[in-house]
Amino acid sequence: MFDPMHGSYIEISKSAYRENLKYLRSRFGGVSISSVIKGNAYGHGVDEIIPIAESCGIKHFSVFSADEALASRKAIRNGSTIMIMGDVDGDALEWAVDNDISFYIFEPQRLERALQAARRTGKKAKIHLELETGMHRTGLAGKELTACLNLIGKHPDLVVLKGLCTHYAGAESVSNYLRVQNQIKSFNQKSVELKRKGLRPEILHTACSAAALSYPETRMDMVRIGIAQYGLWPSRETMMKVFTRDRKNTDPLNRVISWKSRVMSVKKVRTNEFIGYGNAYLTDAPIKVASVPVGYSHGFSRNLSNLGRVLINGKRTSVVGIVNMNMMLIDVTSCRDVKKGDEVVLIGSQGRYSVTISSFSELTNNLNYETLVRLPRNIPRIVVE
Numbered sequence: 001m002f003d004p005m006h007g008s009y010i011e012i013s014k015s016a017y018r019e020n021l022k023y024l025r026s027r028f029g030g031v032s033i034s035s036v037i038k039g040n041a042y043g044h045g046v047d048e049i050i051p052i053a054e055s056c057g058i059k060h061f062s063v064f065s066a067d068e069a070l071a072s073r074k075a076i077r078n079g080s081t082i083m084i085m086g087d088v089d090g091d092a093l094e095w096a097v098d099n100d101i102s103f104y105i106f107e108p109q110r111l112e113r114a115l116q117a118a119r120r121t122g123k124k125a126k127i128h129l130e131l132e133t134g135m136h137r138t139g140l141a142g143k144e145l146t147a148c149l150n151l152i153g154k155h156p157d158l159v160v161l162k163g164l165c166t167h168y169a170g171a172e173s174v175s176n177y178l179r180v181q182n183q184i185k186s187f188n189q190k191s192v193e194l195k196r197k198g199l200r201p202e203i204l205h206t207a208c209s210a211a212a213l214s215y216p217e218t219r220m221d222m223v224r225i226g227i228a229q230y231g232l233w234p235s236r237e238t239m240m241k242v243f244t245r246d247r248k249n250t251d252p253l254n255r256v257i258s259w260k261s262r263v264m265s266v267k268k269v270r271t272n273e274f275i276g277y278g279n280a281y282l283t284d285a286p287i288k289v290a291s292v293p294v295g296y297s298h299g300f301s302r303n304l305s306n307l308g309r310v311l312i313n314g315k316r317t318s319v320v321g322i323v324n325m326n327m328m329l330i331d332v333t334s335c336r337d338v339k340k341g342d343e344v345v346l347i348g349s350q351g352r353y354s355v356t357i358s359s360f361s362e363l364t365n366n367l368n369y370e371t372l373v374r375l376p377r378n379i380p381r382i383v384v385e
């Protein structure tokens with residue numbers, strides 16, 4: 001499996017993805033799923049995830065920006081729909097209209113430009129109106145919302161209202177419970193008001209993974225699922241909520257990603273020697289260390305110095321000393337037969353043990369999301385069954 005040109009590789013498990021979708025569909029009933037693939041499909045790789053998702057019947061993908069829409073378009077094989085939830089401007093907006101890519105509207109200026117693009121291209125702009133419901137990030141309210149409604153009403157020949165949407169400000173944490181409840185109420189009230197004014201969005205969509213799992217009323221016509229499709233919980237709270245509600249004691253989600261490297265060299269070090277840069281690790285007995293060609297430039301955080309755990313020869317062991325830009329050292333004293341070329345698992349399983357992304361994230365205080373999206377694009381991704 002090892003490409004000798006690279007120090008590590010990422011495995012993407014098709015069957016894990018399939019099982020996750022099966023589970024999520026069983027929870028969400030007939031509601032359609034938009035696969036959120038921003039951040040290079042949360043580090044998994046857009047080129048790898050899109051075909052797998054399409055083979056599982058996904059027909060709708062959500063991205064953040066025009067460049068992500070472009071990359072996704074290249075990977076799409078089954079004519080799936082793309083929706084831009086964030087940044088699209090200038091020529092990119094016209095490109096989106098011309099290529100039937102839908103996008104959020106959260107300010108009248110963008111809608112005006114979309115109408116101009118529709119006139120120029122002869123195609124209708126496909127838009128989703130994003131409502132301000134309490135997150136105060138992007139979203140329409142007050143005069144700006146009225147201005148957009150007037151523009152849409154005036155130009156049915158130039159614009160199609162694909163959706164009405166919003167985003168919750170932290171549905172993964174119970175501490176935001178009231179805020180989320182208020183947002184749900186606000187969205188429902190506004191959508192009824194808009195319908196009374198004659199607005200007919202094709203679909204309503206508000207839920208990310210946490211909202212869809214914890215607040216069933218947010219599922220509406222479509223859910224935008226990011227982290228859960230990759231087999232990770234948005235938070236421990238969401239996991240516990242689902243586990244206690246379903247009386248489950250096994251995790252229904254399966255991690256899709258594994259990250260593997262190999263031993264580059266092995267060295268014995270005497271007692272009372274510092275290992276690697278500076279004085280971060282002083283040996284208190286003779287030890288054997290292996291160098292692994294993965295460092296912080298590959299997304300293995302420097303905060304994991306003296307802390308990170310990896311798997312080698314069926315055992316769990318520790319990173320020793322400082323994580324360097326391109327490599328790290330691990331303690332292999334208890335691995336008798338360790339040698340150059342042996343597999344080192346950074347995320348994933350080997351024998352009886354696993355290194356989870358959450359443990360990885362907890363040690364560095366990073367979110368799961370952050371750990372994943374920091375995995376560089378140039379690490380080869382290999383799809384396995």
Ligand SMILES: Cc1ncc(COP(=O)(O)O)c(C=O)c1O
Nearest residue numbers: 036085167208209224225226227
């Ligand atoms: C607008 C929007 N919808 C959906 C999602 C997907 O969230 P999650 O990965 O938690 O499912 C995100 C991600 O941040 C988002 O910004």
